[in-house]
Amino acid sequence: MTHATNTINITLKVWRQKGPRDRGRFETIPVKDIHTHMSFLEMLDVVNERLTLDGKEPVEFDNDCREGICGMCGCVVNGTAHGPEKAMTLCQLHMRKFKNDDTIVVEPFRARAFKVVKDLIIDRSPLDKIIQSGGYVSMNVGGAPDANSIPISQVTAEKAMDAAACIGCGACVAACPNASAMLFVSAKISQLALLPQGRPEAAQRAIDMVRTMDACGFGNCSNERECENVCPKEISIVNIARLNREFFKASFVSDAA
């Protein structure tokens, strides 16, 4: 904030689509006088305010917390999910990362499993379906032992936390040439497989979640590492390796079907 505020002019090429059945198209919108301290979403707010006053329909985009944790926002900006900065959701990207006269292409996260709802908004409910198929510890409220009766080494707890940091935004799917959700799935499987609380169901969980991922129309992992590259929470593909081990082990466990 001690830096002087500059303004830039940009050209937006933004995806417009009325609904899942509409074919969609790019619309070019010249945008003048954007403060470089603005976040990317604040820039879109300004664009929408101007479109509305001009009698046009604003560009719909999902967003909520605007502090990078809810996982609601996300678009492909100039070909990269969540834009050019590493380890960052779109809401945390600031306009100081762009130059005057830049053309900025904005598209929704595209994947066979994600239907476009409108403009930049997509339906990510298949990610919820995957969690519903096993992304939990099957325990009811009331029966938990004292929290300190389950010691967990700090290293293990930190690894579990690294995986648990996933915000479920879907950028990994959008970045993957196969539209695979392996990074997302592996993050949850890793978290629970690393912790003793999750071990009893680890085998069944791995099988069920991978099967559901396939059934939802997500592709397979072919080690492109694009997912890791765009993940705003820097979830590592080490988790995919762990998922593969869990899945492989599960096929040898007789009580997992």
Place this chain on the structure above:
Amino acid sequence: MQFDAKIPTGPLAEKWDNYRGKMKLVNPANKKKFNIIVVGTGLAGASASVTLAELGYNIKTFCIQDSPRRAHSIAAQGGINAAKNYPNDADSVWRLFYDTIKGGDFRSREANVYRLAQVSNNIIDQCVAQGVPFAREYGGLLSNRSFGGAQVSRTFYARGQTGQQLLLGAYSSLSRQIAAGKVQLFTRREMVDLVLVDGKARGIIVRNLITGEMERHAADAVILATGGYGNVFYLSTNATSCNVGAVFKAYRKGALFANPSFTQIHPTCIPHTGEYQSKLTLMSESLRNDGRVWVPRNPGDKRRPSQIPEEDRNYYLEEKYPSFGNLVPRDVASRNAKEQCDAGKGVGLTGYAVYLDFADAIKRDGKEVIQKKYGNLFDMYHNIIDEDPYQTPMMIYPASHYTMGGLWVDYELQSNIPGLFVLGEGNFSDHGANRLGASALMQGLADGYFVIPYTIAPYLVESGVSNVTTEHPAFTDAAHQADTAIKKLMSINGKRTADNIHRELGKIMVDHVGMARNESGLKKAVGQIQSLREEFWQNLLVPGTDRDYNLSLQKAGRLADCLEFTELMAVDALARVESCGCHLREESQTEENEALRDDENYRHVAAWEYAGYGKEPKLNKEPLTFENVELTQRSYK
């Protein structure tokens, strides 16, 4: 209006046991005959849905986002309190209870707060068993840290993402119940009305945000867990979809609204930079454990912080409050920051910021230790402000963060409308006039996991299984009215967007109903809100149609509620001519500018009753009795 808080008899420490021992139970075989609606999937809503579904009830759960995992509980950073006393530093249920009720400046109920402290330990057990990766010591046991307003270390945390991890724990359990068919989930739905039949809550109307259709849902009981209303200030730390709509609709249907003016302004947020600003980002209060707050001693000192020598720095919290120092409660820290800035000592572009300096902590512990504790917060700050807080002190300023006010509920978390229960930030019950850090997560999960599963039963037993269906005229009328309201918003066709009007409302609220309030300012605010409401209904512009996804229309609907509700906030603040907690009436201060309570005249909950559009609401008072704690003037010196 007659209303009874239903506090169980017996000594404080035995009330909850007495209640549970004597309450009526729903026969296990009958639970599946009851349908319960839960609105909201934050910590309170998700945990309530999970627990009730596990018990066998049929649950319909609604959320406004595309997934229940996105509710704003997810953004809570610092931690969750519990009276485990793992660090052996003399913590206890009593001490957690006492700190909470004192922190709330004696404006909450003893019995509710004591119960909260009692169940706090179960929450930690539950979350660990779910696989929440709390921070741990080298030996593998759980780690604790200290937080504002307490002298013990009782806060459990998962890096700076505690809310996220607790919510994902509840969400995963919720997912399990969805898979089991016990919870039916409805996403991208906004509650637009509460349906009453024979005076009881029997269902809700929701707007499908994708199709614009009004959908009707009937049930035996309705639970609102829809969070707070900090967004009335426009700029706040809340998510953009947080709104007062659901609880406001309930208020209009006769639910009492308690202490609406009690709002918390969080001391450690990133200051704002310009008109386009859409939100203020909170930096966890835990930063105050290691950061030192200061401003230049001389007003107008424009030197860079590194060029200001020690003797020209005013560590005002440490100087004023030697025993709590930088760890004073939130309201005290916020008010002092404003006081320093009003005196011309503020820093940054706008002059409305103070420094939070980690230089000493880095010198003492090394950069690595600080990075481990706060790395993600430092990165976030660096990205937003474009300055490296390891090198240059952070700048912080208070922002609207949490609302202690909410729908009035009794000990069973039931509102005065039979069958309407309210949990989490949506109710008023546990935090009085000020909430301590790391207590919101505790309350949300306490209400959902460990209170409502018990306290809903007596109502269900007494009321029996409802035969009301969505064909009932009450549903038809409510759905029709909600649709008419939407059409009305679409038809104004004026010149100002909802955002633009909301920003103006926010300024009125910050100026007159914010950190410090006085009679003339509050009266001015009421007038300004009324004329802005006129302006809204004359000059609103909503683009698009009401039959597909239209965020502008959603915002307009929420703002319409805000424009009525903010007047209630100002009226409540006007009626309470005392200072307490976050509510500072300038007319009622100690000589040292601390909040001065008036226990003789204001030791009550102000429960407001709706009287009709544009009419003065009726004030009801629930007197607060303190049998176990002595009312003291809060002092953190």
